[in-house]
Amino acid sequence: MATLFISDLHLDAERPAITELFGRFVEDQARGADALYILGDLFEAWVGDDDPSDVGAYVADRLAALDRAGTPSYFIRGNRDFLLGNAFARRARMRILPDPAVVVIEGAPAVLMHGDTLCTDDKAYQAFRAQTRDPKWQAQFLAQPLPSRLAFAQQARAASQAQQSELKRQGLMEAITDVAPATVDSTMARFGIPRLIHGHTHRPKVHDEAHGTRIVLGDWYEQGSMLRVDRDGARLSALA
Template sequence: MTTLFISDLHLDGERPAITDLFGRFLEEEARGADALYILGDLFEAWVGDDDPSDVGAFVADRLAALARAGTPTYFIRGNRDFLLGSEYAKRARMRILNDPAVVMLEGAPAVLMHGDTLCTDDVAYQAFRTQTRDPKWQAQFLAQPLAARLAFAQQARAASKAHQSGLKNEGLMEAITDVAKATVDATMSRFGIPRLIHGHTHRPKVHDEAHGTRIVLGDWYEQGSVLRVDGERADLSALA
């Protein structure tokens, strides 16, 4: 049996083809799998479980159907959907895991993360992350009207694009937005587990690190990206 890993789908109403591709993936390949792990950024933005978007409803329905068919789904929050909560998870019949999380794959442990905490050279982002993960900040944000939260999300996306544009102009985009090697080494050493799987950087690749193997999942902007783990075999490939 195969365990599937995906991340960084960034689903929203502006890219319906990718949402449809995800739907087909859930109805076809994901059915019959041991489990499906979604390692963050399932949605382009998530401002609360009361968001009435058609995409959110579609995904919840398809994931719930997958669970009824016998394939459990596990989710780690990303930097775009860190506000996804228990109410939506219940609708989608998926279990939210801590970041990082340790799971057993074919009798061996693996560390799962979204991956943004590994990018410690991006100081501006890490400061924003610290602020928005504070429970008090989240409670205050979620208490605002839906329209205000949606406006904030739009502003945050614009600010993120501006930040990345500035890094590109300075020639720092590749280095700053990728993982920091020292942080990867420290993380893998701390867990003492020789397999780390994460997303976030949109740089799909299998890396040989000092403390084991690090597998980076790809994004779903132009096509799908799936990691299939079956026994000792781990296949990372595109999904069209």
């Protein structure tokens, strides 16, 4: 038996092949696992549980079937789907975890995060994050008509792409959008747990840090990416 971790799928109607890959992954590799953990950005954008998208329905159906087959799924909200709520979680039979969360895997504790809070050098993003995580802002946003929310998500995506293009032009993309080493160090020291697993940066790798091991999950833009943890250890792998 094994525990599986994925993140940064960014599922979207414009990339149907990746959505289908997720469906095959759930029905094949995930079925029979001890648990599936999704560490944020399952969707490219999520503007509320009332969005009747086909992609959302497909994901909910697959995860609910997985749970009925005996493999529970757990979810940490990401920077693209931080508005995913309890209504969708119930449809998908998925449990929402706080960020960060501490879980026990193969008898050993691990800290799970989406990973965006580790990127403290990205000041513009952290300011946006603070605004959009405010319960008052979220209540006001969710009270807007669905078309208005979808338009906001499209504008936010365009602004993010523009910012990344400017960072690339300045040669700052790698430094600004990756984790801040000091923040990683202080986070792992605060928990006192020698294993941290996160996504967000799209840079899959196992890092040896001062306070233990940090495992970064890959994205699903061109192919799938999975972390498998069992009694033999932890292994990152790509899914075609």
